[in-house]
Amino acid sequence: MKPAAFGYFAPRDLPEALSLVSTYSSDGKVIAGGQSLVPLMNFRLARPSHLIDINGIGSLSGIDAADGRVTIGATTRQRDAGTHPDVKVQLPLLAEAISYIGHLAIQNRGTVGGSIAHADPAAELPVVALALDAQMHVQRTDGQRTIPAAEFSLGYLTTVLEADELLTATSFGVPPAGSGWCFSEVARRHGDFALVAVAVLLTLDAAGKVGSASIALGGVGPVPMRAGAAERLLVGEAPTDPVLRAAADTVGADVEPEDDIHASADYRRHLAGVLVRRALTTARARAAVAGNEHV
Amino acid sequence: MSELTTISVTVNGEPREGRVEPRRSLADFLRQDMGLTGTHVGCEHGVCGACTVLVNGRSVRSCLLFAVQVNQQDVLTVEGLSPDGVTLHPLQQAFHEHHALQCGFCTPGMLLTSLELLRDNPAPTEAEVRLGLAGNLCMCTGYVNIVRAVLAAADGHAASASTAAGSETAESPPGALPRFPTGKEIA
Numbered sequence: 001m002k003p004a005a006f007g008y009f010a011p012r013d014l015p016e017a018l019s020l021v022s023t024y025s026s027d028g029k030v031i032a033g034g035q036s037l038v039p040l041m042n043f044r045l046a047r048p049s050h051l052i053d054i055n056g057i058g059s060l061s062g063i064d065a066a067d068g069r070v071t072i073g074a075t076t077r078q079r080d081a082g083t084h085p086d087v088k089v090q091l092p093l094l095a096e097a098i099s100y101i102g103h104l105a106i107q108n109r110g111t112v113g114g115s116i117a118h119a120d121p122a123a124e125l126p127v128v129a130l131a132l133d134a135q136m137h138v139q140r141t142d143g144q145r146t147i148p149a150a151e152f153s154l155g156y157l158t159t160v161l162e163a164d165e166l167l168t169a170t171s172f173g174v175p176p177a178g179s180g181w182c183f184s185e186v187a188r189r190h191g192d193f194a195l196v197a198v199a200v201l202l203t204l205d206a207a208g209k210v211g212s213a214s215i216a217l218g219g220v221g222p223v224p225m226r227a228g229a230a231e232r233l234l235v236g237e238a239p240t241d242p243v244l245r246a247a248a249d250t251v252g253a254d255v256e257p258e259d260d261i262h263a264s265a266d267y268r269r270h271l272a273g274v275l276v277r278r279a280l281t282t283a284r285a286r287a288a289v290a291g292n293e294h295v
Numbered sequence: 296m297s298e299l300t301t302i303s304v305t306v307n308g309e310p311r312e313g314r315v316e317p318r319r320s321l322a323d324f325l326r327q328d329m330g331l332t333g334t335h336v337g338c339e340h341g342v343c344g345a346c347t348v349l350v351n352g353r354s355v356r357s358c359l360l361f362a363v364q365v366n367q368q369d370v371l372t373v374e375g376l377s378p379d380g381v382t383l384h385p386l387q388q389a390f391h392e393h394h395a396l397q398c399g400f401c402t403p404g405m406l407l408t409s410l411e412l413l414r415d416n417p418a419p420t421e422a423e424v425r426l427g428l429a430g431n432l433c434m435c436t437g438y439v440n441i442v443r444a445v446l447a448a449a450d451g452h453a454a455s456a457s458t459a460a461g462s463e464t465a466e467s468p469p470g471a472l473p474r475f476p477t478g479k480e481i482a
């Protein structure tokens with residue numbers, strides 16, 4: 001249970017980090033919170049030749065709210081993100097999701113960027129990123145690019161990040177005032193990865209009908225997915241119980257989870273429908289009709 | 296590859312130095328290099344909580360941190376809880392009085408997790424204590440007495456705080472279990 005030997009670098013600024021990531025792109029690894037990487041190293045499922053520790057780079061950590069977006073630096077601790085006033089007020093969906101991650105000691109160390117880069121299909125943050133149409137900001141020595149959440153994950157623990165690229169920040173669009181939200185999941189024990197996780201965002205127009213709906217799920221496939229059919233069914237309708245139920249019913253039929261040691265595919269499909277219905281109901285209760293946001 | 300790096304760490308308030316391989320975990324550094332065997336190592340993958348220590352005042356898994364990563368930082372282990380090495384910290388005293396340990400393997404992690412919990416939330420409900428300790432596994436006690444001990448420590452803290460303020464009477468936090476007689480009271 002001890003990791004294989006490795007060389008260690010603790011760059012102090014981004015250019016130094018990017019050049020190290022590029023130099024060791026074949027067999028080195030970035031370490032952020034280490035809450036996913038170090039268990040893998042202790043089991044020797046990962047044996048990086050070098051670790052590039054990005055925790056000392058001040059510019060990668062912090063939260064910036066401006067122009068209708070909240071941008072969270074890659075090494076911002078999950079706990080700091082979840083308790084930050086701008087996140088609690090402007091992105092309550094994200095704050096709610098973080099409360100489901102592991103335990104306090106994991107959130108104290110684990111980073112927002114680390115969770116998104118790691119891309120566990122049952123992790124909470126990639127599901128929220130997809131629900132909120134987040135943008136991932138990525139840099140390499142000779143350039144940078146921005147990747148929409150919908151294009152970021154490719155498969156189990158696999159993203160479009162190249163080995164010489166560093167995720168520097170994730171930027172979330174702030175939903176319109178009065179939007180209802182809900183993050184919910186079922187896990188075997190508190191703090192475990194979710195069997196199925198659901199993130200919902202709902203806005204109501206001036207007539208009280210659904211103006212927009214965003215439903216993202218985790219744990220139902222190799223990457224988080226949007227429930228497009230359910231979203232389309234909701235928009236333009238009054239969010240009555242039968243309408244929410246009909247939307248949720250399409251989700252169970254749409255997802256194609258797999259059996260694994262934690263749960264059968266059937267059970268996951270069932271959970272997906274139930275969780276979406278419950279999350280929609282909570283989001284409806286939290287939503288305000290457009291124009292009445294402050295009543 | 297196994298080059299040694301010199302690190303300086305404040306451990307329980309004292310400046311300490313060590314020479315470590317990068318792969319040396321903080322837990323092994325504390326136990327083997329510093330001789331502080333109070334920090335226990337159970338699962339070595341972040342799940343059991345036995346190795347929990349505070350780094351810069353926050354609970355972390357010392358099995359998932361490398362010692363090189365805490366260079367120039369501040370670490371608190373169970374050995375640092377007692378003010379003088381003899382008197383028990385109020386949390387330790389509460390664990391003692393409420394029979395909150397049997398084999399004691401989980402206890403250091405329970406104590407440090409509870410220390411952070413009570414610092415951030417001095418009057419937690421029982422549900423909050425249970426949630427706060429959910430990441431620390433105990434194979435012996437069934438948790439009931441651990442929860443009682445933490446609530447009692449919170450209660451004692453609240454009592455002394457309000458006595459010091461000289462105003463309100465000490466009340467149990469909402470949801471607290473009744474205070475159990477202390478060892479002294481029974482004797």
Ligand SMILES: Cc1cc2nc3c(=O)[nH]c(=O)nc-3n(C[C@H](O)[C@H](O)[C@H](O)COP(=O)(O)OP(=O)(O)OC[C@H]3O[C@@H](n4cnc5c(N)ncnc54)[C@H](O)[C@@H]3O)c2cc1C
Nearest residue numbers: 032033034035036037102110111114115117123167192341
């Ligand atoms: C007991 C336990 C319970 C947990 N429970 C949950 C849970 O319920 N839900 C959940 O979502 N997670 C859970 N986690 C995982 C935790 O959230 C991790 O913190 C997270 O998955 C990874 O973030 P990190 O900062 O620790 O990344 P690390 O472990 O440091 O890195 C993970 C991977 O991402 C890469 N990486 C990290 N940062 C960057 C970057 N900026 N750019 C490019 N690549 C990068 C690393 O090279 C590595 O491959 C749990 C962990 C433990 C130990």
Ligand code: FES
Nearest residue numbers: 337338339344358
């Ligand atoms: S030994 Fe670190 S959490 Fe179990």
Ligand code: FES
Nearest residue numbers: 397399433434435
């Ligand atoms: S007292 Fe034995 S594990 Fe908790």
